[in-house]
Amino acid sequence: MYMLTLKPQDIAVILKIIATKERWTIAALARDIYLSHAEVHAALIRIEQAKLFDGAGRRVRINSLEEFMFHGLHYIFLGVKGELTRGMPTSIAAPPLVSKYFEEPDIPPVWPHPMGLKRGYALEPLYKRAPEAAAADCELYELLALTDALREGGARVRKVAIDELKGRFSVYERYM
Numbered sequence: 001m002y003m004l005t006l007k008p009q010d011i012a013v014i015l016k017i018i019a020t021k022e023r024w025t026i027a028a029l030a031r032d033i034y035l036s037h038a039e040v041h042a043a044l045i046r047i048e049q050a051k052l053f054d055g056a057g058r059r060v061r062i063n064s065l066e067e068f069m070f071h072g073l074h075y076i077f078l079g080v081k082g083e084l085t086r087g088m089p090t091s092i093a094a095p096p097l098v099s100k101y102f103e104e105p106d107i108p109p110v111w112p113h114p115m116g117l118k119r120g121y122a123l124e125p126l127y128k129r130a131p132e133a134a135a136a137d138c139e140l141y142e143l144l145a146l147t148d149a150l151r152e153g154g155a156r157v158r159k160v161a162i163d164e165l166k167g168r169f170s171v172y173e174r175y176m
Helices: 008-019 026-033 037-049 062-071 130-136 138-152 155-175
Strands: 081-089 109-112 118-123
Touching: 008 026, 008 037, 008 130, 008 138, 008 155, 026 037, 026 130, 062 138, 062 155, 081 130, 109 130, 118 138, 130 138, 138 155
Parallel strands: 109 118
Antiparallel strands: 081 109, 081 118
């Protein structure tokens, strides 16, 4: 029996592909999400094996991705609340959820980061370099924050995040 193990950075690679509205290269993905070329290449192989990505067509399989993210992600890549720290807002404390759908929480979820401007409870990022990648790309930041809302949010937060992600995924499908 063959067992496939997705890694958290695999989801980041998919999200970066969705955020990139033009042809991409492994080198560009690696640079933009702060992973090595080998890590990105291995992620592409894993997401293709998981049927989340069509390697021949170089496109994300949105229906499969939605099924995985909306129903399985929070079981595999848990969003566990940590201690109070300084960091970068995520989930309901980050765009597009903050102010558009929710008030900023008194104690927001943050990715721990020494250059962070907010104090809140730590939420481990999907992968180690997510804060740096998000700081350089606002669309990727929003996708990662929405993913965190799926990982750690309650039913209402998850519903809003799913609706937002569906809209963004449909835009990707129109481009491809």
